[in-house]
Amino acid sequence: xxxxxKDKSAVKALWSKIGPKADEIGAEAFGRMLxxxxxxxxxxxxxxxxxxxxxxVKKHGKVIMGAVGEAVSKIDxxxxxxxxxxxxHAFKLRVDPANFKILAHNVIVVIGMLFPxxxxxxxxxxxxxxxxxxxxxxxxxxR
Amino acid sequence: MxxxxxxxxxxxxxxxxKLDYESVGRESLTRCLVVYPWTRRYFGGFGNxxxxxxxxANPKVAAHGIVVLQGLEKALKNMDDIKNTYxxxxxxxxxxxxxxxxxxxxxxxxxxxxIATRLxxxxxxxVQAAWQKFLAVVVSALSRQYH
Numbered sequence: 279x280x281x282x283x284k285d286k287s288a289v290k291a292l293w294s295k296i297g298p299k300a301d302e303i304g305a306e307a308f309g310r311m312l313x314x315x316x317x318x319x320x321x322x323x324x325x326x327x328x329x330x331x332x333x334x335v336k337k338h339g340k341v342i343m344g345a346v347g348e349a350v351s352k353i354d355x356x357x358x359x360x361x362x363x364x365x366x367h368a369f370k371l372r373v374d375p376a377n378f379k380i381l382a383h384n385v386i387v388v389i390g391m392l393f394p395x396x397x398x399x400x401x402x403x404x405x406x407x408x409x410x411x412x413x414x415x416x417x418x419x420x421r
Numbered sequence: 422m423x424x425x426x427x428x429x430x431x432x433x434x435x436x437x438x439k440l441d442y443e444s445v446g447r448e449s450l451t452r453c454l455v456v457y458p459w460t461r462r463y464f465g466g467f468g469n470x471x472x473x474x475x476x477x478a479n480p481k482v483a484a485h486g487i488v489v490l491q492g493l494e495k496a497l498k499n500m501d502d503i504k505n506t507y508x509x510x511x512x513x514x515x516x517x518x519x520x521x522x523x524x525x526x527x528x529x530x531x532x533x534x535x536i537a538t539r540l541x542x543x544x545x546x547x548v549q550a551a552w553q554k555f556l557a558v559v560v561s562a563l564s565r566q567y568h
Contacts (some may be wrong), residue, residue: 310546310549313547313549313550314549314550314553330546345443359435360516383530383533386534387533387534387537387544387549388537390534390535390537390538391537391538391540391541391542391544392541394538394539394541397538398473399448399451399452399455399456399473399476399501400455400473401475402452402455402456402534403455403456403458408511
């Protein structure tokens with residue numbers, strides 16, 4: 279389900295609105311994921327504090343959303359643009375790709391919470407497709 | 422049997438108290454049909470589902486949204502035995518409607534997103550966790566009678 283020009287425009291337009299709040303969205307989404315899907319905590323067993331408002335969670339949420347922003351700017355070639363990140367996830371982090379969908383769901387929930395007027399069903403569809411393609415690009419180097 | 426804490430029960434009831442069935446039902450089903458367009462396969466008799474505007478304005482979509490939420494209310498009222506409460510509904514979806522159970526999760530996710538847009542910061546991580554646990558039990562119960 280590759281991204282049409284309409285999808286790309288929708289994602290970029292939404293990002294221009296939500297981008298300024300990327301850090302907040304990232305922290306909130308990541309924290310929610312750890313709470314709502316506790317199995318995801320297994321990847322962060324080495325962290326002292328996994329509480330949603332905690333400093334490590336906030337910092338990592340910021341890192342994640344920063345990467346999402348980068349992906350938006352590289353939307354025309356996600357596989358090429360995210361090659362290094364894919365290598366990192368494939369060989370070092372080894373996060374099961376099923377979790378990409380879980381994180382995407384939580385980002386979508388937070389976008390819905392913070393920008394209900396902008397997150398129309400059509401924009402929701404394009405964003406869902408974007409995250410699906412992002413996940414595929416991230417999983418590119420896994421095997 | 423599923424165990425529910427007092428906090429979880431309160432959270433789930435709290436979400437239901439704030440639900441406008443007509444508005445939330447309509448938008449959840451609309452989102453499902455727009456975000457996952459292949460789900461339209463199950464609604465051949467609904468008339469015009471060709472684009473987001475048509476789906477949003479479709480009276481059969483609106484009516485069905487309410488039906489779905491009324492079904493969920495049944496689960497709420499029988500939280501300690503959703504499995505058996507939904508036995509005939511599951512059989513109905515399997516034998517009569519022939520819906521692939523994957524779709525239950527798709528609609529479930531859309532419903533969660535719509536609730537997030539309505540409740541906003543009241544939809545805290547703990548409320549979301551309880552709500553999604555409730556939906557997971559519902560989805561599981563609905564998927565049981567597939568043979």
